[in-house]
Amino acid sequence: MLAVWVEQLLGFASGALKVIRHDERYPTLMAWARKEGPTLLGGNLAMAQALAPELWSQTPLVRLGFAAESLARPGRNEPCWCDSGRKTKQCCGAVRLPGPVPGHLMWMLSLREWKGDTLRAALESGRAPAQALLEAGLIAAETGQRGRAQQILESLFERGDWSRLPEQAEPAFEILLDLYQERGFHRKREALLDAVLEHGPLFLRGVALERLCLMHLDADDLDSARGAFVRAQQALPDSPTLAYIEAMLLLHEGHEAEAAERARFWFRRLARQGELDPDQLQFLADLAENPGATLADQLLNAEEDLAEPMASLQALLEALPTAPRIAVTRSAEGRLEYHQSEREAALLAAWRDHFPAEAAGDAALGLEGDPWPVAGEWLGELCAHPEWLDAPAVVEGLTLALTTRFGSLPWMAPSLFVPLAERLERWLEQVAAEGPGTLAWDDADNAQLLRAGLALVVGMERGARQRSRQLAERLLALDDQDSLGLRELVLDQLLRDGRDREALAVSQPPEGEALGEAALGLLLGRTLALVRLERLGEALEALEEARRHNAHAVAMLCDDQPRPVPAAGGDGVAEPGSRAEAWQYRTLMRDQWRATPGALAWLQAQLPA
Numbered sequence: 052m053l054a055v056w057v058e059q060l061l062g063f064a065s066g067a068l069k070v071i072r073h074d075e076r077y078p079t080l081m082a083w084a085r086k087e088g089p090t091l092l093g094g095n096l097a098m099a100q101a102l103a104p105e106l107w108s109q110t111p112l113v114r115l116g117f118a119a120e121s122l123a124r125p126g127r128n129e130p131c132w133c134d135s136g137r138k139t140k141q142c143c144g145a146v147r148l149p150g151p152v153p154g155h156l157m158w159m160l161s162l163r164e165w166k167g168d169t170l171r172a173a174l175e176s177g178r179a180p181a182q183a184l185l186e187a188g189l190i191a192a193e194t195g196q197r198g199r200a201q202q203i204l205e206s207l208f209e210r211g212d213w214s215r216l217p218e219q220a221e222p223a224f225e226i227l228l229d230l231y232q233e234r235g236f237h238r239k240r241e242a243l244l245d246a247v248l249e250h251g252p253l254f255l256r257g258v259a260l261e262r263l264c265l266m267h268l269d270a271d272d273l274d275s276a277r278g279a280f281v282r283a284q285q286a287l288p289d290s291p292t293l294a295y296i297e298a299m300l301l302l303h304e305g306h307e308a309e310a311a312e313r314a315r316f317w318f319r320r321l322a323r324q325g326e327l328d329p330d331q332l333q334f335l336a337d338l339a340e341n342p343g344a345t346l347a348d349q350l351l352n353a354e355e356d357l358a359e360p361m362a363s364l365q366a367l368l369e370a371l372p373t374a375p376r377i378a379v380t381r382s383a384e385g386r387l388e389y390h391q392s393e394r395e396a397a398l399l400a401a402w403r404d405h406f407p408a409e410a411a412g413d414a415a416l417g418l419e420g421d422p423w424p425v426a427g428e429w430l431g432e433l434c435a436h437p438e439w440l441d442a443p444a445v446v447e448g449l450t451l452a453l454t455t456r457f458g459s460l461p462w463m464a465p466s467l468f469v470p471l472a473e474r475l476e477r478w479l480e481q482v483a484a485e486g487p488g489t490l491a492w493d494d495a496d497n498a499q500l501l502r503a504g505l506a507l508v509v510g511m512e513r514g515a516r517q518r519s520r521q522l523a524e525r526l527l528a529l530d531d532q533d534s535l536g537l538r539e540l541v542l543d544q545l546l547r548d549g550r551d552r553e554a555l556a557v558s559q560p561p562e563g564e565a566l567g568e569a570a571l572g573l574l575l576g577r578t579l580a581l582v583r584l585e586r587l588g589e590a591l592e593a594l595e596e597a598r599r600h601n602a603h604a605v606a607m608l609c610d611d612q613p614r615p616v617p618a619a620g621g622d623g624v625a626e627p628g629s630r631a632e633a634w635q636y637r638t639l640m641r642d643q644w645r646a647t648p649g650a651l652a653w654l655q656a657q658l659p660a
Contacts, residue, residue: 063477064160067084067110097142098146100133102152107122109154109156110536127144130500131144135555139254141323155183155627176204181215181217188227201230201236204226213255224247228243244262272637274642285401290329294314297313302343304642314338334349360431371437374441379481381485382494386490387488387497388490391443396442398438399444401439405432408422409422416509437606439475447500450471453471455507459514462514463510468511473523475503475504492530508526517605518549521540523537539573542554553582554579555580558576558580559577572636574600575604578590582649601629601633603632605657608644608651609654616631618635628650
């Protein structure tokens, strides 16, 4: 019965609103209510007459600056407000509505209809009830009206009176953050997060901190992510989302065993409280059993179109046979060369009939074209033709595609990248077996092996760090020209492993070679290694050289809460010497400086007064 009433109420209110907007006069509404209103309420004239004054009294009128022209509710023996001429007790006062009439209904419906300047003026009036803003914004978002949803929800959160937010404000807050992300309004997103963290209610501060932690993880800023997680834990100590976030954070930091241990802690704690539904408890139990596999399954199952094809790919990679031999020769100059065979060329041609992208020219990483909108097709064909992976060029294309989509997620490494790395490593062993020599990018078809190797190093860096480091060192040994820019990556991994003397050696390029684009990382990596080895005089010399390259880096590294500085070009590549370059180094390596006793204090002491 209540569902029927809600449907009738919405239909009647929508019809009444159209009539009101025609001239915004009460008699016009009552004439409509008596003539046409009953058809929307099952033929009930008395209910139509009783409902019309209720809706009129809450309707915002443009001619009054969006105020309502509320009617005074009459006493039982006074003339009825529907202008029937009878006493209220004998007219509308005798009508019992089947359910309540929300006091914000006509505002909500108006916000759904107004456009352009009228909508803007209505929001700026500050008269819209918070619940009306919330519901109208959520409906706009659900129906794909992203601009309208953003405009309305912004008005909800810009009021300054956080205590009057509706209880359902949490999903609206997350939707607005998502809209800012999707539409590129990154400064607005940061401003909203800052406002909530400073002034918002406790439940929204916890959500903001959780979202901030995820944003830092997406940006590979583990130091800031850890700080946001700690603050979130203090604000919402019993939030089940924290178990999920902490598992992700620990996996990003390379602590898989600790991730499982913490997931078991969360499961025991939240299970005792008895407030979670069975699905949430099962997720925590799975997380405790195998954090990486659980997060991987959750990611794939969240994308219906990809779930089945990706599961098939994982099964294929798990059962992949040993890679066949490839043709490797030595040139007259003593350089090592891989040459694609006729069979491998035929396999590549068959793959390219379905895979709508190619490696981006001379770029070390990147694809020309986006293969993921049609991933179901090419993944299905690949699983039907596993022999395609006998061609290094096919492995190259697949690894590039997987890295662009899953390379920042450590829990995807074991099932996707490690099996492909085993295949590539067999081919690199064949190259190394030819004896000393350089596997140069520009020679023969070497770029196929080198580009696939770089993609695998990046893909395994978080989730299979030891394997990633070994592959990077092998590639660097074969390609002493470092055409892939792996020297900085190997240096970072050696520092993380505490192999400081080896890190110091790697930080020095071969004699006569320039530091190149990785100069800042190499110089500050050399500085950190020297600080750890207590060779502070040499560390100071390396630091001064780093300062000459980038004057912002040391201050950025020492700052506990610097503002993010994105790369200006939008392609993620920062200009040498820029604040963006300093920010990128900080996000990648500040955790290592902080984990080294006394390192940040020593660095701080080198800053000008």
